[in-house]
Amino acid sequence: MDTPTKPVSLREHVVPVEAGEHVVAAFWLKQTLALALSDGRVLRWRDGNAESVEAHAGGLLSACSDGERLISGGDDGRVVATGADGEPAEIARDPKRRWIDAVTISASGSLAWNTGKTIHARDDKGKIRTLDAASTPQGLVFAPKGYRLALAQMNGVSLWYPNTEAKPDFLDWKGSHVDVTWSPDGRFVVSSMQENALHGWRLGEKPSHMRMTGYPAKPRSLSWSHDGLWLASSGADAAIVWPFQGEGPTGKAPRECGARHAKVTRVAFHPKALVLAVGYDDGCILMIRLTDASELLVRPALRGSGITAFAWDKLGKRLAFGAEDGAAGVLTLP
Amino acid sequence: MSDKIPVTVLTGYLGAGKTTLLNRILTEEHGKKFAVIVNEFGEAGIDGDLVVGADEEVFEMNNGCICCTVRGDLIRILDGLMKRKGKFDAIIVETTGLADPAPVAQTFFVDQDVGDATKLDAVVTVTDAKWLKDRLKDAPEAKNQIAFADVIILNKVDLVSAEELAEVEASIRAINPYAKLHKTTRCELPITELLDRNAFDLDRILDIEPDFLEAGHHHHHSEEVRSMSFTIPGDVDPEKFMPWINDISQAQGPNILRSKGILAFKDEPRRFVFQGVHMILDGDLQRDWKAEETRQSRLVFIGRDLDEGELRKGFMACAA
Numbered sequence: 001m002d003t004p005t006k007p008v009s010l011r012e013h014v015v016p017v018e019a020g021e022h023v024v025a026a027f028w029l030k031q032t033l034a035l036a037l038s039d040g041r042v043l044r045w046r047d048g049n050a051e052s053v054e055a056h057a058g059g060l061l062s063a064c065s066d067g068e069r070l071i072s073g074g075d076d077g078r079v080v081a082t083g084a085d086g087e088p089a090e091i092a093r094d095p096k097r098r099w100i101d102a103v104t105i106s107a108s109g110s111l112a113w114n115t116g117k118t119i120h121a122r123d124d125k126g127k128i129r130t131l132d133a134a135s136t137p138q139g140l141v142f143a144p145k146g147y148r149l150a151l152a153q154m155n156g157v158s159l160w161y162p163n164t165e166a167k168p169d170f171l172d173w174k175g176s177h178v179d180v181t182w183s184p185d186g187r188f189v190v191s192s193m194q195e196n197a198l199h200g201w202r203l204g205e206k207p208s209h210m211r212m213t214g215y216p217a218k219p220r221s222l223s224w225s226h227d228g229l230w231l232a233s234s235g236a237d238a239a240i241v242w243p244f245q246g247e248g249p250t251g252k253a254p255r256e257c258g259a260r261h262a263k264v265t266r267v268a269f270h271p272k273a274l275v276l277a278v279g280y281d282d283g284c285i286l287m288i289r290l291t292d293a294s295e296l297l298v299r300p301a302l303r304g305s306g307i308t309a310f311a312w313d314k315l316g317k318r319l320a321f322g323a324e325d326g327a328a329g330v331l332t333l334p
Numbered sequence: 335m336s337d338k339i340p341v342t343v344l345t346g347y348l349g350a351g352k353t354t355l356l357n358r359i360l361t362e363e364h365g366k367k368f369a370v371i372v373n374e375f376g377e378a379g380i381d382g383d384l385v386v387g388a389d390e391e392v393f394e395m396n397n398g399c400i401c402c403t404v405r406g407d408l409i410r411i412l413d414g415l416m417k418r419k420g421k422f423d424a425i426i427v428e429t430t431g432l433a434d435p436a437p438v439a440q441t442f443f444v445d446q447d448v449g450d451a452t453k454l455d456a457v458v459t460v461t462d463a464k465w466l467k468d469r470l471k472d473a474p475e476a477k478n479q480i481a482f483a484d485v486i487i488l489n490k491v492d493l494v495s496a497e498e499l500a501e502v503e504a505s506i507r508a509i510n511p512y513a514k515l516h517k518t519t520r521c522e523l524p525i526t527e528l529l530d531r532n533a534f535d536l537d538r539i540l541d542i543e544p545d546f547l548e549a550g551h552h553h554h555h556s557e558e559v560r561s562m563s564f565t566i567p568g569d570v571d572p573e574k575f576m577p578w579i580n581d582i583s584q585a586q587g588p589n590i591l592r593s594k595g596i597l598a599f600k601d602e603p604r605r606f607v608f609q610g611v612h613m614i615l616d617g618d619l620q621r622d623w624k625a626e627e628t629r630q631s632r633l634v635f636i637g638r639d640l641d642e643g644e645l646r647k648g649f650m651a652c653a654a
Contacts, residue, residue: 154406155393174396
């Protein structure tokens with residue numbers, strides 16, 4: 001895998017998209033690409049035509065999608081839904097205008113977001129329940145099945161059933177937990193930490209710990225493979241891919257894909273194959289096949305254009321990307 | 335390096351005039367745009383576009399360093415602000431009157447993402463000429479804020495007599511003789527005195543002489559928080575000095591609030607400059623010693639319950 005052969009290029013299959021602002025997140029709403037931009041706009045792009053709508057008056061801080069709508073949280077204290085057509089619709093508004101810098105959505109359309117130390121969970125019927133956490137929750141994610149929410153916090157991750165009165169279960173591990181992800185089979189919860197590490201728990205009667213350390217930077221981007229057996233992460237000079245077969249990664253070495261002299265900032269597994277899109281802080285994008293470590297160049301390095309967002313479409317035919325300088329593009333696989 | 339956004343930390347006890355100063359900075363004509371991070375429980379009435387409420391959530395790093403506390407909310411807010419680069423030129427972080435400035439300062443050295451995008455410019459402390467004396471007696475936070483400061487604004491000087499002012503100034507100087515001190519009423523002073531101080535920039539630490547001339551004239555040695563400086567009139571041996579300063583920082587880090595030093599290393603034409611906050615040390619070889627400069631090695635500690643005799647002995651033993 002360390003062969004210094006020049007990767008074959010897919011560059012000519014990339015169509016540029018002019019976003020003009022830092023791309024916070026990218027999602028496909030069926031055939032429409034939606035880019036959440038840091039200035040509060042959502043840019044919609046379809047077959048080369050782009051238009052933008054204002055979702056937030058001010059900064060857009062976080063975004064998620066169920067494939068139908070892009071849900072965003074902003075520094076105007078609002079949660080907003082933007083579809084492939086029409087005007088953005090407000091879902092919630094914080095009277096104190098606190099930042100909403102974490103939003104998440106489940107496959108069935110349940111939503112959750114934060115305002116300070118309060119978590120709001122809104123089920124698919126629109127009923128909102130709140131939870132006051134001991135410390136400000138950062139990352140939020142729903143379980144793949146069922147109405148259960150994981151929240152990354154200080155010194156651990158809480159698992160909360162919003163429709164019950166029961167206190168959340170607390171998975172403790174000292175330190176500050178930033179992002180959180182749930183494995184597609186529901187067996188594992190993994191958080192990224194301030195201490196440049198991932199921490200995982202195998203859920204069960206007695207959750208067991210999994211430590212994944214050695215990152216030179218915070219691993220802020222996490223992506224599960226379609227079969228749920230691999231977890232790719234950013235935060236190093238290669239994509240770090242942990243094996244989650246059986247008992248999980250404890251005692252096993254991760255794969256390192258796409259080692260370059262730059263920091264990986266985003267990773268995104270293909271929805272149907274063991275192919276990983278890897279974006280770097282120098283603007284480069286590689287596509288790497290896990291089975292033989294072969295690399296394809298999607299975008300050459302471009303100074304000041306570090307990759308901030310990826311989105312594969314549902315079938316895995318197109319990969320959208322966004323960058324910190326407002327550059328974006330769509331790769332259509334040949 | 336230069337495209338890092340400068341951050342000014344504004345501390346001060348309740349009612350000293352922080353809000354007055356903040357509004358002055360925001361409304362005065364200076365052509366700069368600020369993002370302001372205010373504490374949610376603070377005095378209301380800050381006007382501005384990019385004003386963010388913070389929770390002052392301090393947490394301990396899971397790295398075995400007990401005084402390595404950072405502000406988690408600050409990391410998150412700065413991460414959000416960095417997506418809006420170009421919308422502001424500088425950031426001001428206001429802390430509550432009861433806050434310890436150390437976790438704020440340490441955030442800029444401990445968190446890599448924050449350190450890559452921003453730089454701590456200075457800690458500015460607003461104090462109240464009338465009430466500071468009492469606060470120094472009953473509030474340890476007030477002492478910390480003065481000990482930590484790069485710039486001290488002694489406000490409301492119109493409310494005290496000349497004798498009272500001299501006395502309060504002396505008690506500030508006993509704790510921290512190195513900060514720039516401004517005496518004001520209603521925090522009236524040129525904004526340029528507060529911004530672009532580069533107090534944590536090794537390249538800009540030119541000397542560490544006290545800000546005033548009467549050093550050592552006060553007899554405040556009973557103060558629990560105070561400063562001390564040591565000079566070796568020549569070179570030190572880096573083989574001795576580096577392990578010593580690391581040991582001191584580890585062992586006494588919780589009590590050392592700030593440290594600074596400019597040192598002449600044996601056989602090294604460049605000056606070695608360092609500054610520290612608790613256990614976190616940042617040091618580097620800087621420019622050459624100039625021909626007209628005397629090669630000497632000088633250290634300053636500001637801290638709580640430090641053993642001056644022990645520190646002096648340890649440092650003197652590092653002489654080359």
